[in-house]
Amino acid sequence: MKTTRPEQSPLDRLNTTVDAGWGRLINRVSPQGGARRMLGLLIMAFALFSVLNPAVFLSATNLQNIALAAPEIGVIALAMMLAMLTGGIDLSLVSIANLSAITMSTLYTTMAAADPGQAERLAPVILLAGLAVGLLGGLINGLLVSVVGITPILATLGTMQVYNGVAVVWTGGTTLSGSPSALTNLGISTVGGIPALFVVFVVVAVALGVLVSRTPLGLRIQLQGANPTAARYSGIASRRILLSTYVLTGLLGGIAGSLFIARNPIASADYGASYVLLVIVIAVLGGTDPKGGFASVLGVVLATLTLQIVASGFTAMRLSAYEYGIAQGLILVVVMAYDEVRRRWARPVSRRPARRASS
Amino acid sequence: MTARGVTAGAVAHRLRGSNNEGILAIVLVLLVVGMSIANPAFFTLPTAFSILRSSIVPLILALGVLLVIISGGIDVSFAAIAVFAAYTTVMVFEGDTFGLGLVGAVVSALIIGALLGLVNGFLIARFRLPTLIVTLGTQGIFNGVLLAYVGSRYIANLPDPMAAISTTNLIEVTTAGGHAYLHVLVIPAAILALALSLVLRRTMFGRSIYAIGGDIDAARRAGIRVTRIQLVVYVVVGMMAAVAGMIYMIMGRSANPHELVGGELDIIAAVVLGGASIFGGRGSVLGTVLGVLLIQVINNSLTLAGVPSAWQRTAVGVLLVIGVGVQALAARGTWRARGRLGINTAREVTA
């Protein structure tokens, strides 16, 4: 009883070998979940625009610009990812970043008025002050969320307005200019053709990745997000974890603030308002579960780059900002839907698909 | 399941309301009293009517959000739907070549709203995607499509049938403090609130929404048609958003496709302030009404209260934090008390 099977054609054989080889390669470098998906998308987007408009898209300037624009958004997206990892959200990040940028700018201009040389020498102190402001903003969020017990979305919506309001009052609504030249120089320098700010971003991302997946604190943050009750019964001090998380997101906000003034030596209350929702999109695209417990730093980094690539590709294609808005929405929805369909296809009937633990 | 402890605690619980409506009402009253002391001009009929008037659109939007939040989701695309539906309608009816009048315009807006809601509902129910993500995506899509392909211009003059209601008032009173007008469009808002309240409390559809928000898998096991109900919820929300959009443009007497979008978080804040749980399954129309009023009172009275313009953003934020903080602490207090009574679930909060 042998069913006749057509002889496999050489082409098919080639295909199978290539597929197998490709599969092995993928498995070797295999990032998981959000990261894997974003890697695919990133390559696709890059290839697409390279083909459509290579002259503009592949120019050194353009690639540098992508690397220059990504850090500030990326750092805020990483902070958002961290907040979402605990099942929360931090809407105040951009306001914190602005407040810290304003602090640094004000300190610098005040000092420079008295003694410019001194102001430059004290650049590290100024930077620390800015980060401290971020930390403080995060601390207030953390206290509201953990001690007072306000839902994060409301607590940070409130503090977003408070921090923003303080920034408006402080600056009188004007845009401050002035930033230590150490920072400004960092903003325009490159290392081997790669903007220094991008290097800073990668360093922050690596540090955060290590923190989340390789340290006790990171594990606790993940567990707190996955199931707060069980976390409590496991002896995880939920309040302290939430507090640390929001302090950390505040600190990242502060770092974003210093990236702001490194890139443009100015500080104002209304910079980056459009980032608030954008970073949620990035965090989620990067594989963060908004319900908490799961996130991927690599995924978020790749998602940041992908959206930057699409944005610059669209300008290169002379498409409008509205069309980019549509594309951004479509990418989000299609990627998530595709993911879900594929997952269900892999396990056609499981109602509660087991999620991959990754970070 | 003991009858023990159904004493003072129970009475307090009743007064507090199942979603903290009681506390919210007290916060609202205190705020009004405070404002009135700060500036007697606050405690007047014109101010009251003005606050009611400015609450109409946020309220209708908030009611839609409430529905989504109870069902366990979150929606950030409703403002985009509101503008899309209303602006497109205004564009279509600009010349009113069909002579369909107001009814035609409203129907057209409702259909557009329903269709856009259907897109959300389809993606959410069919693919079982997180609602925040879907609506974040569709928000960008709807807004982009509107501005790129429908139109992006400010339309200064509305079609006549719409323009006619702009200046129609329900009540006009002249008091010592000046003229007080209550806009006629509070009626649809009130009707929607009442109707939604009835639907949520008295119909199986409403209860199913709570059930889905409570535990979606349990809802499926109980035979509730989750997919269909989610679809209907998002369609209804789309239609409510369309109504809100129409009212917004009618009251503003112009159509600007750049408005409304961006204020989503404030609406969600009002709903959550009104006691709805971000995690789904809890929330009431009464609470939402109080939440919206509270935010409107805050937003509308800072100038009167003498808060300098520059400080107003901060003040809104501080008041919001205080409002939800009081609620959170009050909820915490009762949890703790209950923990003492030994009722078993106090566990997660008594740290």
Added chain:
Amino acid sequence: MPPATPSSPPPPVLAVRDIVKTYGGVTALRGVSLDVLPGEVLCLAGENGSGKSTLIKIISGVERPDSGEIVIDGAGYRSMDPTGAINRGIQVIYQDFSLFPNLSVAENIVLTSAVADRRRFYSDRAARAGAQAIVDDLGLDVDLDTDVERLSVADKQLTAICRALVNDARVLIMDEPTAALTHTEVDRLFAVVERLRSSGVALIFVSHKLDEVLRISQRVTVLRSGEHVITSASQDLDPRAIAQHMTGRELDESRQVTELEPDAGVVLEVERLGLRGAYRDVSFSLRRGEILGVAGLLGSGRTEIAESLFGALPHDTGTVKVDGKPVRLRSIRDAIGAGIGYVPEDRLTEGLFLDKSISDNIIAGSPDQHANRGRMLDRRAVRKTIGGLFTRLRVKAPDAHAPVRSLSGGNAQRVVLAKWLARRPRVLILNGPTVGVDVGSKAEILGILRSEAADGRGILIISDDAPELVACCHRVLVVRHGRIVEVLQGDEVTVDAIREKVAA
């Protein structure tokens, strides 16, 4: 136990034929067939993960079989859907209850039937009346207006039972309905079951308590690793036989307690502990190597005592000493710091991170112990701990990276246990350590506890399962109305004595 009429058996109301079901790589059911006759109780027995719940979910339409057929009243279906099942008279009490935490008890009880009846409107008053009727019928004392999320596990279970009974079911399926119930409630439930059966309802009953199984059922079906092993009349079986079919080996549930070393020090000393509204004047001591049982009725305050000792529900009065040193127990961290561990009664919400990996779950309580000097998680140490515990507790899982959700009840419980053992606590408190755990696993878990005690730990076990307490406890405290009323020790520790003192 009236025997089923042997002459002309009525046609089965429900049957399944050759059901196969796989989850990813795991085969949960491999060609299972069975019949259920009207007017009988069919018990499903089997070890954790043998596929009982999966079979039930397939019958109720929650899951779709890969192949096979469901036959209801002679009509065959490839698969069911929840509404279809309910409309055909199939009601289920799920192992995880599937209640709505945000709705009142009354509404939870009536909602499913209202959905099935395709009602359009809902009335609070009618719901309350309907729920009250069923609650009265069962003779329960239930506050119908409380939200379900405020209920204890036992109360949730009672609510789920009420809900299944409110419909006039023709087939009633109960997946471990007694797991969290005490003796009295089980008796009430069984009275109801008996009544339903005599009125012609067919019942499928899943339980790991084999004496219950034999008491209530006419026939027993045993599954092992997704396969049908045997279906036999209950009177032909005894617990030992069932256990043997389930596990394929002999089990021993007899009392096995080692003699304590005479000079074994006191590891936990509780003096005049009190918490208003829950318990008072609680004093006892626990020696190194001792296993101390705590028995009591639902609501007697046992859980509160345990939670106070774990700092989750701080006590008002009294003192606690660990190893002779007074300790402060205002928070869980205090308790953990003092060397106290606690396996909570509701392992799904309090014990486990269901979507996290087994490995994360196990080190959830001891990340710092697994950190190297640079405050990084030491992967080698983690692997070592997990490897050790996997073998020691015999956790059955493909690998440590699988999410806990994919584990069966018994294995999940071992993971909770492993979490605490990874910390090496001085005192381990377990609340219902074998709830929903099959006899095989149960014997193993008790064995583990014995050896942990032998290691010098003090162990406190709260349980409704008298035989289990007898099997491993040196002494048993009986709690009534928030006070310790009796201490049974040595030969006094018998099933009958415990049941008698608890109910007195």
Added chain:
Amino acid sequence: GCGTVNDGAAGDPSATGRTSASGTTMVTVVKVKGIAWFDRMDEGVKAYGQEKGIDTRTEGGDDISPEKQIQIIQNLIAQQPAAITVVPNSPEALSSVLAQAKAKGIITVAHEATGIKNADVDIEAFDNAVYGQKIMKSLGECMGGQGDYVQFVGGLTAKTHMEWVGAAHEYQQANFSGMKRVEDPIESTDNETTAYQKAKEVLAKYPNIKGFQGSSGNDVPGIARAVEEAGKEKDVCVMGTSIPSAASKYLATGSIDKIFFWDPALAGKAQLEIARILSTGGKIEPGTDLGIEGYHSLKKLDGYDNVFLGDAAIEADAEAAKKYDF
């Protein structure tokens, strides 16, 4: 090794010398795409491109945000247009990205951006201080030099708005001592509904209010709606920047008394013409004639080396506004 982000094409010959008319691209970056004001500017930009045979277009974000403008300009630099002209949301925010553009040999021209750095020329339709005074002169006359008034700005961070109201306030203090500004400038967030609500609050708080000055295009329509509802269109003077289409229905009822503006189409043309002159090696000096109405004799603004002023302000009452179709 190390370097700077401006290295890439600094010495790139193709970056400069693309002065031949054909193939030249000039891009105008506006505050936001799709609003009537910038649609009108787009008309001017397109018309100019056709007249001169240059590839011109406008780009802009989908909302008013400095970071999006930075992003757009940065992306444009990669496309190497001959010139970028920009109406910045925040002039300061653009300084470093404009420096990048300059480093690549791109001509940069700004509009509504007094004090902007790294733009070759900033062209203003008029002197902001003079414009503010002009509004106050009309408002003061309308109010008969007596009574309370308030000022609205689109944002407390909007530099030009703050300059207009600042100059107007000073002018009032010097010339209309009977008038009093009773609140600091009020923020409308450039939103008509907010302007409307704030105006209602003002009317409640100061029943005797006599005047409103608006700054963003949405301010006066919102204020006028509040005034009209209070039945005070005869008692209150409402004036400020707006565009004829948005203001027309309120001008007709008298709830807006006068609007002030300049024609964005002409401003768009003026920017491009300056860019063209600079790119052909020309110079902008006091007295330069761009050949565009309102920009026939540019003035230099004191205290800045790159700011030139036109004389393009238009004021219009109900009658005059009908002439404009934007």
